[in-house]
Amino acid sequence: MSENSDSLVSPKASDSGLHIQLHPLILLTISDHITRHAARCQQGPIVGALLGQQNGREVTLEHAFECLVTEGPNEEAQLPDSWFAERVQQFKDVHKAPALDLVGWWSTSPPTGPNASHLPIHRLILEKHNESAVFLAFHPGEVAGASSKGGKLPLTIYESVYEGGENANTNTMQVDSEEHPPPTLSIKFRELPYSVETGEAEMIGIDTVARTARNAAIYPSTTSRDPSQTSKAKQSSKEPQQQQQQQQQTTEPSDLLSPEEEELIASLNTRLNAIRTLESRISLIKSYVSSISSSPSTPPPTTTLSHPILRNINACLSHLALLTPPANSALTRETLAQANDVHLVALLGQLSHSISHMRELGKRTAILNNARRTMAAAARKSGPSGLGGGGGSGGGVDLQMRMAGLQGRYGGGGAGEEMLYSGRLGAGGDGF
Numbered sequence: 001m002s003e004n005s006d007s008l009v010s011p012k013a014s015d016s017g018l019h020i021q022l023h024p025l026i027l028l029t030i031s032d033h034i035t036r037h038a039a040r041c042q043q044g045p046i047v048g049a050l051l052g053q054q055n056g057r058e059v060t061l062e063h064a065f066e067c068l069v070t071e072g073p074n075e076e077a078q079l080p081d082s083w084f085a086e087r088v089q090q091f092k093d094v095h096k097a098p099a100l101d102l103v104g105w106w107s108t109s110p111p112t113g114p115n116a117s118h119l120p121i122h123r124l125i126l127e128k129h130n131e132s133a134v135f136l137a138f139h140p141g142e143v144a145g146a147s148s149k150g151g152k153l154p155l156t157i158y159e160s161v162y163e164g165g166e167n168a169n170t171n172t173m174q175v176d177s178e179e180h181p182p183p184t185l186s187i188k189f190r191e192l193p194y195s196v197e198t199g200e201a202e203m204i205g206i207d208t209v210a211r212t213a214r215n216a217a218i219y220p221s222t223t224s225r226d227p228s229q230t231s232k233a234k235q236s237s238k239e240p241q242q243q244q245q246q247q248q249q250t251t252e253p254s255d256l257l258s259p260e261e262e263e264l265i266a267s268l269n270t271r272l273n274a275i276r277t278l279e280s281r282i283s284l285i286k287s288y289v290s291s292i293s294s295s296p297s298t299p300p301p302t303t304t305l306s307h308p309i310l311r312n313i314n315a316c317l318s319h320l321a322l323l324t325p326p327a328n329s330a331l332t333r334e335t336l337a338q339a340n341d342v343h344l345v346a347l348l349g350q351l352s353h354s355i356s357h358m359r360e361l362g363k364r365t366a367i368l369n370n371a372r373r374t375m376a377a378a379a380r381k382s383g384p385s386g387l388g389g390g391g392g393s394g395g396g397v398d399l400q401m402r403m404a405g406l407q408g409r410y411g412g413g414g415a416g417e418e419m420l421y422s423g424r425l426g427a428g429g430d431g432f
Helices: 024-039 081-094 116-128 200-213 227-235 238-251 259-292 307-323 330-382 389-412 415-431
Strands: 019-022 047-055 058-066 101-108 134-138 155-164 185-191 194-196
Touching (some): 019 024, 024 134, 024 200, 058 081, 058 101, 081 116, 116 185
Parallel strands (some): 019 194, 101 134
Antiparallel strands (some): 047 058, 047 101, 155 185
């Protein structure tokens, strides 16, 4: 809208008791509308309608949509009446549970507040749609400095009231015969308090938008070539063109983030915002305590002493011991004892496993030693028997028969066993 310096903000504070609950979906819609308007280099005002509910003194702003703006006979911004009424009815048909209604409108304005350029649209909405419509003024000039102001949103919500002009404020006495004009009433805007309310569906949507927005990247457009260069490139072979394309692909920046990097950035941003908020609150507490403290070297304090605030500060300080327990506390000792028990159980398990392996090894060693002793005893018995060379052969009959029997038991029997037995027996006969 026009940056007119004639602000229509009333110097009086609001006495209606209205409280606005602003939903983040309104902010996303406003941001999207302004971004597209600037990217397309469009001219004219930016106007949108606000849908919500009004329950007593509570007004919720839940949805918004952009409006078609036309130019009136006096070059003022206007809304097409039939188009606007049809559009509002369409949104009412969509949002029936809970039922939403037109509760106001929004537009851009300077930080000083709305001016005369906002009155035509506001009067139209007051007369034909909602007598208590609110106006949300978005301040684009304060977007850059919003982070430096403690996260304050660059917007203000107003209600409209009719206030008397200068004639109504004059207290001069007039004679009955004198004619004086009646007091004039004009629309003034009074600022309303608001708070940000978020639903479960909005939290999921905002988290998705925040994650995908960090993955956006803008690549510079390729430079245009002259016609002479284009003709030369066509005459050249395809191999240099392929090499150039490969070089361009390798030199293009890769600014896309992986899901793990996006989660890490989101976590770091959350912690950074929490630390900044904590730092600002601590500095505020320090400044308040220093302003009420008195000493002989400092002038008397000018800040009013508030005992509830001091009690809250004392409660916060008493909670620090619970958040950061000392090193020699009972909780630390109990945690250390549980950790030692876990490690001891693990060591006992490893020890029992090693003992079972050692028992298995001992069994196998005993079996092997028994087999060796049996073979040694059999060798000693077969050594001195027989009467010479033939006796040695005859003495080995018993041992060979035992070995042949073992081979037959474990799958080595058959014709080979019979041949070995008959051969050894014949050799033993020669010994006799």
